[in-house]
Amino acid sequence: MKDMSIPLLAAVSSSTEETVRPIADFHPTLWGTHFLKSAADVETIDDATQEQHAALKQEVRRMITTTANKLAHKLHMIDSVQRLGVAYHFEKEIEDELGKVSHDLDRDDLYVVSLRFRLFRQQGVKISCDVFEKFKDDEGKFKESLINDIRGMFSLHEAAYLAVRGEDILDEAIAFTTSHLKSIISISDHSHVNSKLPEQIRRSLQIPLRKAAARLEARYFLDIYSRDDLHDETLLKFAKLDFNILQAAHQKEASIMTRWWNDLGFPKKVPYARDRIVETYIWMLLGVSYDPNLAFGRIFASKVMCMLTIIDDTFDAYGTFEQLTHFTEAVTRL
Numbered sequence: 001m002k003d004m005s006i007p008l009l010a011a012v013s014s015s016t017e018e019t020v021r022p023i024a025d026f027h028p029t030l031w032g033t034h035f036l037k038s039a040a041d042v043e044t045i046d047d048a049t050q051e052q053h054a055a056l057k058q059e060v061r062r063m064i065t066t067t068a069n070k071l072a073h074k075l076h077m078i079d080s081v082q083r084l085g086v087a088y089h090f091e092k093e094i095e096d097e098l099g100k101v102s103h104d105l106d107r108d109d110l111y112v113v114s115l116r117f118r119l120f121r122q123q124g125v126k127i128s129c130d131v132f133e134k135f136k137d138d139e140g141k142f143k144e145s146l147i148n149d150i151r152g153m154f155s156l157h158e159a160a161y162l163a164v165r166g167e168d169i170l171d172e173a174i175a176f177t178t179s180h181l182k183s184i185i186s187i188s189d190h191s192h193v194n195s196k197l198p199e200q201i202r203r204s205l206q207i208p209l210r211k212a213a214a215r216l217e218a219r220y221f222l223d224i225y226s227r228d229d230l231h232d233e234t235l236l237k238f239a240k241l242d243f244n245i246l247q248a249a250h251q252k253e254a255s256i257m258t259r260w261w262n263d264l265g266f267p268k269k270v271p272y273a274r275d276r277i278v279e280t281y282i283w284m285l286l287g288v289s290y291d292p293n294l295a296f297g298r299i300f301a302s303k304v305m306c307m308l309t310i311i312d313d314t315f316d317a318y319g320t321f322e323q324l325t326h327f328t329e330a331v332t333r334l
Contacts, residue, residue: 019320021318021319021320023272023318024272024317029275029276029278031258031277031278033262034278035251035258035278045245045248053242053245056237056238056241057238059238060086060090060234061093063235064077064078064081065093065097071101071108071116072115074097074101075101075115075116075119076115077232078094078097079115079119080225080232080235081094082119082122083209083217083218083221084221084225085215085243085246085290095123098123098125099125101116109149109152110135110156111149111151111152113131113135114132114155115155117131117132117159118155118158118159118209121159121162129163129170130169132156136169141172142173142176147180150184153177154181154200154204156177157177157178157201157204158204158209158210159173160173160174160177161208161211181201181204181205182205199224200224203220213286213287214286214290215285222236222239222243225239246292249292249295250285250290253281253298254281257278257280257281257299257302257303258278261275261277266310270313270314272314272317272318273309273318274309274313276306277306280302281298284298284301285298
């Protein structure tokens with residue numbers, strides 16, 4: 001059968017004169033067929049690995065739901081689970097455990113109050129920023145004595161970024177902690193202070209947890225947590241195994257996207273458009289959700305974004321005014 005296809009937008013142009021187009025000259029894709037090849041190299045998760053994953057998952061679930069003697073330990077456990085990127089396995093358990101946490105914070109220190117505040121806000125649980133009022137002096141400023149509590153200051157810094165409009169005390173907390181944490185970092189660079197906490201503080205000053213991509217944060221925290229003398233070995237093993245399983249699944253999804261893009265021939269049919277199929281998928285992965293249960297939605301949304309990118313580049317980097325007018329009118333009639 002004879003190929004009756006025509007170049008995009010060519011049908012609306014009747015002029016024999018040379019058409020001047022605003023070509024953007026985007027660079028080619030950096031990935032090529034990388035994910036098509038790497039997907040073939042990804043080993044299928046065997047039964048033994050799946051059984052190990054399931055067993056570790058059950059043990060971590062037990063650890064979350066087992067009543068701890070100290071509130072700080074329970075909150076630290078939940079925080080570690082979330083930072084390691086495995087909280088999607090235990091959403092109900094985490095919600096239930098946070099619901100059991102006492103609302104009486106009068107005797108708790110800055111670290112516990114700040115951590116509880118952040119975990120509640122992250123979970124969507126209502127909690128007032130007034131819990132930090134007790135850490136202010138008679139002049140309405142944060143107490144200078146807090147400077148000596150480095151872990152508490154770090155916890156307050158992370159918590160303050162979950163502020164909503166009008167919570168001035170949290171804006172003050174960011175300014176207060178940022179100034180003093182920078183000084184702590186400067187001192188640690190010339191001393192033998194434990195390197196893990198200053199390292200986390202340095203990262204937080206650049207990218208607070210609230211603004212960090214969850215999957216990148218999980219990879220970063222895996223390294224930090226493994227070097228923590230107080231880390232839980234079961235949780236660490238589960239987090240590493242889960243990370244590798246998810247990474248393999250995401251690589252396969254990237255290969256599906258690459259194959260779809262190439263099979264439809266977009267690189268040849270619309271050579272003027274950005275070939276950013278992998279970047280679009282990664283953006284969805286990091287910015288929307290990495291949950292394996294949402295793979296279909298992630299892939300579908302990535303495809304929609306790629307199609308919108310073609311339309312965007314057609315307007316910005318290819319079509320003439322006349323062609324784009326016809327195109328807009330055609331879409332409007334749909």
